[in-house]
Amino acid sequence: MALVSIEGRFIKVNQSLCNMLGYSQGALLQIGFQNITHPDDLETDLGFVQDLLQGRLNHYDMEKRYFHKKGGIIWVLLSVSLLRSGAGDPIHFVSQIQDITERKKLEQQLRQSQKMEMLGQLTGGIAHDFNNLLAVIQLNLGMIRERLRDDPEADEMAGESLEAIKRGANLTDQLLAFARRQSLQPEAVNIGTLVSGMASLLRRTLGETINITTNIPAGLWATKIDPHKLENALLNLALNSLHAMTEGGSVVLEASNTVLDEFYVAKHLDVLPGDYVMVTVTDTGVGMSPDVLERALEPFFTTKPVGKGSGLGLSMVLGFVKQSGGHLTIDSEPGRGVRVNLYLPRSSGEASHVTATHYQEIPPPAPGEMVLVVEDDQVLRGLALRILNDLGYQTIGAEDGPTALTILDSADHVDLLLTDVVLPKGMNGPELARRVRSRRPAAKVLFMSGYPRDAAFGDGGPEDSAQILTKPFSKEELVYMVRKTMVERNES
Amino acid sequence: MGAKMDEKVLIIDDDPAFGRALSSLLRAKGYTVFAAMTGPEGVSEFQRTGSRVVLIDLIMPGTSGVEVIQQIREMSSNVVIIAMSGAIPLERRGAGRPAVRAGADICLPKPFEGNELINLLETFLKPPP
Ligand SMILES: Nc1ncnc2c1ncn2[C@@H]1O[C@H](COP(=O)(O)OP(=O)(O)OP(=O)(O)O)[C@@H](O)[C@H]1O
Ligand SMILES: [Mg+2]
Numbered sequence: 256m257a258l259v260s261i262e263g264r265f266i267k268v269n270q271s272l273c274n275m276l277g278y279s280q281g282a283l284l285q286i287g288f289q290n291i292t293h294p295d296d297l298e299t300d301l302g303f304v305q306d307l308l309q310g311r312l313n314h315y316d317m318e319k320r321y322f323h324k325k326g327g328i329i330w331v332l333l334s335v336s337l338l339r340s341g342a343g344d345p346i347h348f349v350s351q352i353q354d355i356t357e358r359k360k361l362e363q364q365l366r367q368s369q370k371m372e373m374l375g376q377l378t379g380g381i382a383h384d385f386n387n388l389l390a391v392i393q394l395n396l397g398m399i400r401e402r403l404r405d406d407p408e409a410d411e412m413a414g415e416s417l418e419a420i421k422r423g424a425n426l427t428d429q430l431l432a433f434a435r436r437q438s439l440q441p442e443a444v445n446i447g448t449l450v451s452g453m454a455s456l457l458r459r460t461l462g463e464t465i466n467i468t469t470n471i472p473a474g475l476w477a478t479k480i481d482p483h484k485l486e487n488a489l490l491n492l493a494l495n496s497l498h499a500m501t502e503g504g505s506v507v508l509e510a511s512n513t514v515l516d517e518f519y520v521a522k523h524l525d526v527l528p529g530d531y532v533m534v535t536v537t538d539t540g541v542g543m544s545p546d547v548l549e550r551a552l553e554p555f556f557t558t559k560p561v562g563k564g565s566g567l568g569l570s571m572v573l574g575f576v577k578q579s580g581g582h583l584t585i586d587s588e589p590g591r592g593v594r595v596n597l598y599l600p601r602s603s604g605e606a607s608h609v610t611a612t613h614y615q616e617i618p619p620p621a622p623g624e625m626v627l628v629v630e631d632d633q634v635l636r637g638l639a640l641r642i643l644n645d646l647g648y649q650t651i652g653a654e655d656g657p658t659a660l661t662i663l664d665s666a667d668h669v670d671l672l673l674t675d676v677v678l679p680k681g682m683n684g685p686e687l688a689r690r691v692r693s694r695r696p697a698a699k700v701l702f703m704s705g706y707p708r709d710a711a712f713g714d715g716g717p718e719d720s721a722q723i724l725t726k727p728f729s730k731e732e733l734v735y736m737v738r739k740t741m742v743e744r745n746e747s
Numbered sequence: 748m749g750a751k752m753d754e755k756v757l758i759i760d761d762d763p764a765f766g767r768a769l770s771s772l773l774r775a776k777g778y779t780v781f782a783a784m785t786g787p788e789g790v791s792e793f794q795r796t797g798s799r800v801v802l803i804d805l806i807m808p809g810t811s812g813v814e815v816i817q818q819i820r821e822m823s824s825n826v827v828i829i830a831m832s833g834a835i836p837l838e839r840r841g842a843g844r845p846a847v848r849a850g851a852d853i854c855l856p857k858p859f860e861g862n863e864l865i866n867l868l869e870t871f872l873k874p875p876p
Contacts (some may be wrong), residue, residue, distance in 0.1 A: 326780065377769065386833035387762055390858035394768035397861045423857055676853065681873055685852050689824060 259335075259348040261308070263287040266347060270586035274353050275331070277324030285712075287366050293320035294362055300333075307337040318355065330359040342486055357522060364524045371552065376555055382427040389427070393420045429567050432484075433554050433574040437480040441579065443602065446478055446510050446532050447471040452487045461493065462480065464503035471510050478532050479602035485534075492536040492595050493566040498559065499540025499593065509535040510571050513598065515582070526582045530601035537594040543587040551585060572597070603661045603735070623739065625649045625666065629659045629674040630688060630703065639673065656682030660690060669698050671741055676704045754872060758782045759789035759815065761807040769802065772861045778868075782827070785812030790818050798826065801866060805832040805846055805854070813849045817851035820850025827871045831865075833857040 258267040264287045273280055276291065292300060292518050294520035296319040306312040314336045321329045334351040342613070400413035431437050454469045461467065489508070494535045496506045513533040520528045543551060550556045552573050557566030569585075572595075576583045582598040626648045630636040640650045651666065656678050663669055672691050676684040688700045756778045760766045763784065763844065779783040781796050783789035786807060793801060801819055805812035816828055830846040832854060846854050855864065 378814070383833040386857045387765065390831075390833065391764045391768050392763065392773055393858040394861055398768070398771055420858065677867075677870055679870070679873060681871070683827075683849075683852050683871055685847060686824070689850075 256352060257350045259288060259350055261345055261347065263289050272352055273581050275329060275352070277322055278559045282324075286321045291322050291671040293322065296320050303335070304348075305334065307348070313337075318359075326689040328356070329354060329589055330356045337449070361522070361524070367549065368524050371573075374554055375434045375709075378430045378437055382430035382434065384434075385427050385430075386424065388600070389420050393417065396420070402454045402602055408581070426700075428713075429571050430554070432578075433567065433570040435574050437574070439484060439575075439578060441479045441481050442479055444480050444482045444485070446473050446534060446599070447473075449482055449485060450489070450508050450510050450534060453493075457490075457493050457506070459508075465497060465500060465657075466503075466505040467493075468505065469508045471508075472512075474512070476530060476532050477603075478599045480579050480599055481575075484579075485599075486493065488572040488575055488597065489534070489536065490571055495568060496536065496538035496540055497541070498564075499538060503509050504539040504592075506539075506591055506723070507535075507537045509533075509537070511535075512601075515598065523582070523584075525577070526598075531581065531598040533602060534597045534599065535594060537592065542589045542591045542593055543585075544589050548585060550585050553677055569595075587715050592726065610693055620647045620738075620741070622647075623649060625651070626671045626673055626737065627659060627666070629653045629655065629656065629672065629678065631655060631679050633676065635703075639733060643673075643737065645714040646734060646737075648737075649703075655680040655686040656684075656690075659687060660694075663691060663694060671701060671737065673701045673703065673737065676702050699740050701736055753779070754800065755779045755781065755817040755845070756800040756802065756868075757789065757793055757796060757830045758802045758868055759784075759786065759792075759807075759812075760802070760804040761785065765804075769864075772864070776865055786812070786815040792817050793822065793826075798874070800829065802829050802831060802864075803851075805830050815845055816846055816851050817849040827852050827868075829867065829871075830854040831857055831859075852854055 256269050257265050260266050265283050268280055268283045273283055278510040281321075287302075289297060296317075300319055303312065303315040303317060314334070316332065316334045319331060319333055321331060323329050326576055332353045332355050336349050338346045338349055355713055378715055396413055396416055400417070403413065428437060433589065435452060450471055451469055454467050455613055457465075458467050493506060496504075500506075511533050513531045515526060515528055515531055517528050520526050552569050553566070554570040554686060555566040556570075557564035559566075573583050573662055574597070576597050577744070580600045584596045585593065585599075586596075587593040621675070626643050626670060628639050628650060630639065630652070631654050636652045636654065639650050643650050651669075653662055657680055659672075659674070669691070672688060674684040674687055678687065681709065684702055688702070689700055692700065701724060724733060752822070754777075758766050758769050758780065758844075760782075761784050766782045766784070770782060770848075773780050778800075781792050784807075787810070789801070789803065792798075795799045801816075803812050803815060812830060812832075816830060817825060819828060820847060828851045830851040830853070833856070853867065855867070858874050
């Protein structure tokens with residue numbers, strides 16, 4: 256709280272106000288509130304002051320911004336009244352000042368995230384319509400091409416048009432990526448190796464004016480992430496840095512283990528507390544103004560001239576990180592460069608790392624639990640059988656649906672069907688699953704899917720992988736998914 | 748090559764241009780093709796024609812592709828249902844899984860190459876030896 260003279264000078268200030276604004280008591284008493292008030296709030300504040308002095312108001316409350324001594328903005332809730340003498344002459348103001356910066360930041364984040372959500376829906380919708388148009392063109396062109404096979408020139412034209420369609424589909428993929436609807440192929444990835452690899456690639460491609468260094472400690476946690484999409488994300492960030500450093504400069508790629516705790520999560524939207532591997536790209540370029548920083552992640556937001564930037568780079572990176580269960584932040588000040596932090600969730604990938612996670616809560620197989628593995632690839636089937644056997648499950652293998660059904664009819668119980676989606680002999684995985692369920696309603700089903708672009712089940716995002724194992728998968732993933740499926744309650 | 752003169756395919760898609768392109772493709776491969784532009788029409792066409800395969804777009808105005816899939820699946824456990832989608836659509840979770848839960852055999856993203864679909868059909872329809 257503070258006492259303020261009629262002219263606006265601080266006459267008396269308490270310690271908590273000093274701490275809030277970064278000044279010592281002595282220093283604060285040298286200045287007027289006008290000097291440290293954000294210019295956009297000054298007029299309103301002075302208006303209220305006049306209202307008090309002229310008796311139109313006895314008291315006012317307003318939300319306003321002060322500048323901290325070290326720069327940066329402090330949002331406060333200010334409550335002011337005027338102390339008058341017995342004769343009614345104004346003596347000084349009495350101000351209560353409460354720091355509401357955190358709340359303001361959260362509100363701002365909320366607005367921004369609602370906007371991004373809306374943009375995501377919009378972009379997803381456009382991508383959908385656009386893909387439908389491309390679908391018509393692609394099918395027809397394919398057929399036209401077959402008819403013109405004897406005309407080499409026409410064949411070439413058709414070929415180029417088909418290529419253009421693929422480029423179009425790639426563009427819509429970027430839009431879907433922002434809308435968090437791309438199909439990801441997460442794998443256990445050694446982030447350190449991936450980041451160093453990217454650094455040397457960038458050194459070769461970004462030219463001599465940019466100095467690229469890395470800082471990668473040993474002992475990084477395991478993550479499970481789509482490596483190609485992560486490389487692509489780093490490339491996008493590096494290109495942004497390059498564009499921001501026309502005079503040259505340096506880029507640092509770093510990785511570290513980070514725990515986001517309850518406190519952090521309370522201050523950021525859409526993040527879960529937990530262990531993350533943080534990958535950071537820092538440059539010494541021109542930096543971003545607060546206005547640019549606020550909008551940088553929006554799709555199609557660019558400050559680059561027409562034809563130079565589509566404004567999709569950061570949006571894609573954000574979409575990818577979010578869809579991967581991660582989190583992204585950007586720090587920047589004009590002239591000071593930019594720092595982008597990608598938080599990628601730690602995975603329970605390696606058995607040795609699986610300590611306190613939910614993995615342990617999943618009980619081992621009950622004695623005699625039987626898994627029926629249906630997979631036409633002999634090697635894969637053999638592998639799955641062996642792993643499950645080692646774990647203590649009883650197992651039977653079948654190479655196709657009809658064989659599996661025969662086995663089912665003679666087995667006295669089957670607890671889990673683990674089946675490929677695309678199977679030979681006229682019965683695919685889902686159909687087999689339906690038949691198995693109708694004969695053994697208690698049996699659980701887990702699919703394995705290796706369909707190209709992983710379209711078998713649409714969205715391949717982590718939250719959707721409950722009963723689908725995406726090929727190729729590791730032993731740990733198989734084990735984990737099998738156990739998880741076994742303990743899930745039956746769908747009703 | 749691989750022509751199956753007897754196999755009936757029903758296309759349920761609200762985009763006539765896409766429906767036509769798909770019919771030409773399938774007819775050229777020897778399939779007998781029927782088409783419907785709405786969900787209800789699709790369901791009655793399915794009953795009328797007894798098609799072996801249904802190709803259905805997941806997002807059509809006024810109908811939920813997922814519901815149509817469910818209805819058709821209830822009528823037949825043998826029919827091969829291929830859901831198609833230009834996006835994993837507007838709800839966050841995507842329609843791929845709901846479509847498969849409802850009874851589709853697979854979900855194919857648009858755009859796709861003609862051959863991709865033809866190969867898929869051949870795999871699904873391959874008779875037991
Ligand atoms: N490292 C950086 N330094 C300064 N400004 C940046 C940096 N990265 C991004 N920006 C700002 O954010 C904007 C959006 O970046 P984004 O990568 O999304 O799109 P873009 O680079 O303009 O176009 P695209 O990546 O699609 O070619 C940029 O136009 C630029 O103003
Ligand atoms: Mg960019």
